[in-house]
Amino acid sequence: MIETKSSIKSNSYSLQEVMDNSYDSIFVTDATGNILMVNPTAERLLNLPTTKMVGKNIRELVEEGYWDKSIALEAIEKKTTVTGVIKTRDGVNLMCTSRPLLDTHGNITMVISNSRDQDTLVKLAQTLDKERELVQRYKDEVQYLRDQGFKNRHLVAESLAMKNLLLEANSVGPTETSVLLYGQSGTGKEILAKYLYSISGRSKEAFITVNCSAIPENLIEAELFGYEKGSFTGADAKGKPGLFELADKGTIFLDEIGEMPLILQAKLLRILEDGEVRRIGGTASKKVNFRLISATNRDLKVMVAGKTFREDLFYRINVVPLHLTPLRERPEDIMTMSNIFLEELNKKYGYDKVFSTETLQGFLNYSWPGNVRELRNLIERLAITTRGRVIDYQVEEMTNLARNIVTNLNHQENGTFHITVSSKAPLKKTMDQVEKEYIKNILHECNGCVSEAARILCVDRSAIYRKVQVVNLRNQK
Secondary structure: OOOOOOOHHHHHHHHHHHHHHOOOOEEEEEEOOOEEEOOOHHHHHHOOOOHHHHHOOOOHHHHHOEEOOHHEEEHHOOOEEEEEOOOOEEOOOEEEEEEEEEEEOEEEEEEEEEEEEHHHHHHHHHHHHHHHHHHHHHHHHHHHHHHHHOOOOOOOOOOOOHHHHHHHHHOOOOOOOEEEOOOOOOOOOHHHHHHHHHOOOOOOOEEEEEEOOOOHHHHHHHHHHHOOOOOOOOOOOEEEEEEEHOOOEEEEEEOOOOHHHHHHHHHHHHHHHOOOOOOOOOOOOOHHHHHOEEOOOOOOOHHHHHHOOOOHHHHHHHOEEEOOOOOOHHHHHHEEEEHHHHHHHHHHHOOOOOEOOOHHHHHHOOOOOOHHHHHHHHHHHHHHEEEEEEOOOOOOHHHHHHHHHHHHHHOOOOOOOOOOOOOOOHHHHHHHHHHHHHHHHHHHHOOOOOHHHHHHHHHOHHHHHOOOOHHHHHHHH
């Protein structure tokens, strides 16, 4: 209950509500330090009833030992706002701020004092510091990931084909238009997508990468569009935002978009047309604003003709097509990238290794069916396994390796994976055929377990999903 003098009774009802519900201790004095009003929080913190305070002068209470000093008296003396710590007779430290109100002549009319338990303030400050540290850590992590995404992974453009591609990329990068990247697996489509993102106006926002071939078909819808709580068995109790929501104001990169199921292609088209996404099990749509970059190693026009890719979606994402040339067609880039990759590995492992002239010539003669990815992986293997300083590796060893794999597959005891390779077949076609059959062989040996097969093959699970129809293989068991 608040007690007031007649000079401020006109607003007693509203003042009482404000003061009774204030978390801070509030008390008001006149110009000489006489206490005019207090609130229940002041009673609790000072452990003193209102009747013992209202009408008394603060000096009396200080003299009686209820608290060690008065910040309000300092404010009266200095005619300015004063903040300090007072200690109650119960040993509670209060952070107090007293502010004098002055009339037109500069005379004090009253002093309003707010107090709060100092321990609470310290805990609050500590919590804020932790929050600031956490926010800064997140910022540092995002910056680190952004830097790592581009550090030592820039596009090499020594060849005319790559120089022309970069000219196109530099023109389209700063725009908001949709881009479709064409190229064989391993040519660097994701690197180019990140480059486009880095020179865009959204470079400080999110960059979300989605490999449409790596996410199981029964999960890809939930990953892309999110879901509300309880929308299906096994769903997170709190629900989950989809990747399109996370990409809001940023860029989303849909790699291997040709592998996206038709039903999801329709939903993607609606998002691109309406700019809205609705979670699985949800009733409300959310506005999203993102830039779309897509990539594929398939001929989408052929897929459109075969009714496996929506024609309307194709024209929507194929606004600006960019084509990455296979590595075998840009020998200048092979030399430069080889040296860059080796330099990175030397720095990473503390090596001082160099290529022999024959090795570099062998790289130029090889067809690189796995493109940049194959080059990078081979150089890392050579750097680690070569005992001496000079890496001496002949292109014949690569072709012999491919030939041995074909021979082994032709002599499988059960004959299930027998393949025949024409002596005049293109190397790329031959290697693709060998690769698929070999992966199938390993999958069968692992009873369809993709994780075990990936471990044996020393590749990511996504590579297996991309190369063969894992679901069909399991169904054949």
